[in-house]
Amino acid sequence: MxxxxxxxxxxxxxxxxxxxxxxGIVIALAVLVLVTAISNSRxxxxxxxxxxxxxxxxxxxxxxGQAVVVITRNIDLSVGSVLGLSAFTVGTLLQGNNLPVxxxxxxxxxxxxxxxxxxxxxxxxxxxxxxxxxLGTLYVVRGVTYFWAxxxxxxxxxxxxxxxxxxxxTLIGIPYLVLLAVLVLVVTGVVLRSYRMGRELYAMGSSxxxxxxxxxxxxxxxxxxxxxxxxxAGLAGVLFAARFGTIDAAAGTGYELNVxxxxxxxxxxxxxxxxxxxxxxxxxxxxxxxxxALAVLEINQFWQQAIVGALILLAIGADRLVATRVAAxxxxxxxxxx
Amino acid sequence: xxxxxxxxxxxxxxxxxVAIIAITVVVxxxxxxxVDNFGTSQNxxxxxxxxxxxxxxxxxxxxVIVTGEIDLSVASTLGLSSAVMGYLWNANQPxxxxxxxxxLLGAVLGAVNGFFVTVLGLPSLAxxxxxxxxxxxxxxVVLGDSAVADFPPAYTNWVTGTIGSSPIPNVLIxxxxxxxxxxxxxxxxxxxxxxxxxxxxxxxxxxxxxxxGRLKFWLYVxxxxxSGLAGVLWTLRYSxxxxxxxxxxxxxxVAAVLLGGVSIFGGKGALPGVIAGVVxxxxxxxxxxxxDVSNEALNVVTxxxxxxxxxxxxxxxxxxxx
Numbered sequence: 001m002x003x004x005x006x007x008x009x010x011x012x013x014x015x016x017x018x019x020x021x022x023x024g025i026v027i028a029l030a031v032l033v034l035v036t037a038i039s040n041s042r043x044x045x046x047x048x049x050x051x052x053x054x055x056x057x058x059x060x061x062x063x064x065g066q067a068v069v070v071i072t073r074n075i076d077l078s079v080g081s082v083l084g085l086s087a088f089t090v091g092t093l094l095q096g097n098n099l100p101v102x103x104x105x106x107x108x109x110x111x112x113x114x115x116x117x118x119x120x121x122x123x124x125x126x127x128x129x130x131x132x133x134x135l136g137t138l139y140v141v142r143g144v145t146y147f148w149a150x151x152x153x154x155x156x157x158x159x160x161x162x163x164x165x166x167x168x169x170t171l172i173g174i175p176y177l178v179l180l181a182v183l184v185l186v187v188t189g190v191v192l193r194s195y196r197m198g199r200e201l202y203a204m205g206s207s208x209x210x211x212x213x214x215x216x217x218x219x220x221x222x223x224x225x226x227x228x229x230x231x232x233a234g235l236a237g238v239l240f241a242a243r244f245g246t247i248d249a250a251a252g253t254g255y256e257l258n259v260x261x262x263x264x265x266x267x268x269x270x271x272x273x274x275x276x277x278x279x280x281x282x283x284x285x286x287x288x289x290x291x292x293a294l295a296v297l298e299i300n301q302f303w304q305q306a307i308v309g310a311l312i313l314l315a316i317g318a319d320r321l322v323a324t325r326v327a328a329x330x331x332x333x334x335x336x337x338x
Numbered sequence: 339x340x341x342x343x344x345x346x347x348x349x350x351x352x353x354x355x356v357a358i359i360a361i362t363v364v365v366x367x368x369x370x371x372x373v374d375n376f377g378t379s380q381n382x383x384x385x386x387x388x389x390x391x392x393x394x395x396x397x398x399x400x401x402v403i404v405t406g407e408i409d410l411s412v413a414s415t416l417g418l419s420s421a422v423m424g425y426l427w428n429a430n431q432p433x434x435x436x437x438x439x440x441x442l443l444g445a446v447l448g449a450v451n452g453f454f455v456t457v458l459g460l461p462s463l464a465x466x467x468x469x470x471x472x473x474x475x476x477x478x479v480v481l482g483d484s485a486v487a488d489f490p491p492a493y494t495n496w497v498t499g500t501i502g503s504s505p506i507p508n509v510l511i512x513x514x515x516x517x518x519x520x521x522x523x524x525x526x527x528x529x530x531x532x533x534x535x536x537x538x539x540x541x542x543x544x545x546x547x548x549x550x551g552r553l554k555f556w557l558y559v560x561x562x563x564x565s566g567l568a569g570v571l572w573t574l575r576y577s578x579x580x581x582x583x584x585x586x587x588x589x590x591x592v593a594a595v596l597l598g599g600v601s602i603f604g605g606k607g608a609l610p611g612v613i614a615g616v617v618x619x620x621x622x623x624x625x626x627x628x629x630d631v632s633n634e635a636l637n638v639v640t641x642x643x644x645x646x647x648x649x650x651x652x653x654x655x656x657x658x659x660x
Binding site for chain 1: 344458468474476482635648
């Protein structure tokens with residue numbers, strides 16, 4: 001029994017747990033939308049929904065990348081800084097140049113991939129915990145952006161209209177940004193769920209030692225996870241630039257905490273090995289919707305952060321409760337021998 | 339035999355604690371010799387005031403990290419303490435009541451963290467990211483985005499003032515007293531030995547009669563209490579209570595502690611190294627600022643130092659082995 005997680009009875013109960021986790025967020029989201037919509041019908045207007053989706057798109061892309069890293073029992077605190085560097089790089093490149101949007105996306109993702117590779121290599125070859133490495137690169141990357149940008153700011157009127165259109169245009173009513181985020185989500189989700197490479201990330205998170213014994217190239221996968229997280233943070237930087245049009249060196253400051261919050265609320269365990277990118281994306285949607293709901297309900301916006309904090313505590317508490325229950329029931333049933 | 343001897347000698351040499359203190363001394367000497375105004379007594383006062391919150395919060399943080407946990411909510415506790423201080427001052431409460439209340443508040447906020455981590459057994463990283471958002475949010479709920487000023491000059495002057503006519507800042511007393519208290523607790527008492535034991539192996543510590551849960555709970559209380567105190571001092575120093583006071587400071591504190599040679603995995607670390615880490619970070623920032631290096635470029639220095647402090651000993655070990 002080397003791979004207990006793959007044996008049939010365990011697998012099915014694990015599935016139930018995972019489904020329950022995401023079900024919780026869906027219910028919370030439904031209640032929130034319902035209550036808000038009843039007290040103010042403006043909440044379900046097209047414009048309001050569009051704003052929520054656009055803001056979720058950026059956070060969700062970051063959360064998907066973060067989930068990949070967290071599943072391997074690592075963390076990437078540098079994503080906010082990488083988003084800033086990517087947004088400023090793309091903004092500078094596009095200033096007065098009418099380059100194709102695809103090129104901007106590639107450049108942004110490329111900037112992110114370089115940062116992610118740096119994180120991954122430091123974690124892998126330096127034997128340094130990810131928390132320390134990415135705390136360091138959070139400062140370094142932000143510092144580089146400030147150094148480069150100084151006090152300057154790129155405004156919407158300096159960006160080509162094609163790029164700004166990309167930030168606002170829709171395809172059959174759905175914004176491009178949202179489509180792109182869904183694409184990222186589906187591809188990552190399918191790879192994590194159904195491909196060997198994806199399953200290996202979970203194995204690493206459950207037990208790095210066992211994963212190594214099982215012949216999983218832990219080092220390469222770790223670097224890979226950071227590259228994905230960095231690349232997606234870079235991509236999010238381009239989306240940020242397209243959506244807001246105004247970029248300065250502080251773009252994305254403090255985002256790392258929102259992203260980690262979305263992932264944790266979405267049911268990805270901080271100690272790795274479990275959770276899905278769907279959950280992380282739902283977490284991002286929930287956090288963004290809370291922000292809009294508070295505004296519509298005319299509740300003091302200052303409550304938002306407190307609610308986010310309470311949600312994180314609630315989510316990890318509930319997660320713990322479910323985990324203990326499952327462990328207890330497995331023990332009782334005696335359905336597996338380890 | 340001789341190889342073994344060289345190895346232990348090398349291990350002693352690689353002791354980051356010694357290295358970081360040496361680096362700090364070198365930086366201080368070079369800065370004093372090359373940077374105008376760095377060595378002045380006036381600048382010394384600024385330097386101490388600048389590192390004050392990081393210096394005192396780093397002390398309990400060291401103990402928390404040595405047990406293998408982390409507390410990311412410290413800066414938010416500072417902010418909430420500051421916001422409550424402003425709120426109560428607006429409500430015409432006497433400052434003599436407000437300050438103890440803010441310290442108590444800090445301790446309670448720490449106890450909340452401790453409860454989640456030790457009683458419910460939740461991972462401290464996730465818990466304190468949650469309370470980081472929660473406490474900061476509550477600070478804004480209490481005070482909004484307004485600022486409260488006009489605190490009594492007797493108090494604000496004490497915080498920014500010096501002992502008599504000497505160049506020694508008053509707040510240095512607080513730093514030294516707290517450093518001695520935490521230093522003695524960590525390095526000379528059974529509590530300190532328990533802290534290291536829990537960090538090295540919680541299971542083994544439990545067999546040795548330590549109660550890891552209770553120990554960690556009180557460390558979180560201490561962390562909250564000191565963060566509450568930092569909130570009071572921050573408010574008095576700038577004579578401004580704001581909900582966003584100290585935002586982001588948690589990362590600087592963790593950076594200083596790790597820079598001081600404390601292992602993020604727990605079980606290893608020493609306070610002299612951490613104090614050197616705080617001084618190194620503070621004096622580098624101060625010296626670079628005096629040399630007109632932008633504040634933002636300092637971020638690069640902080641980040642590189644942080645990574646180097648953990649990477650350095652690892653690489654040195656690896657090179658020695660080959």
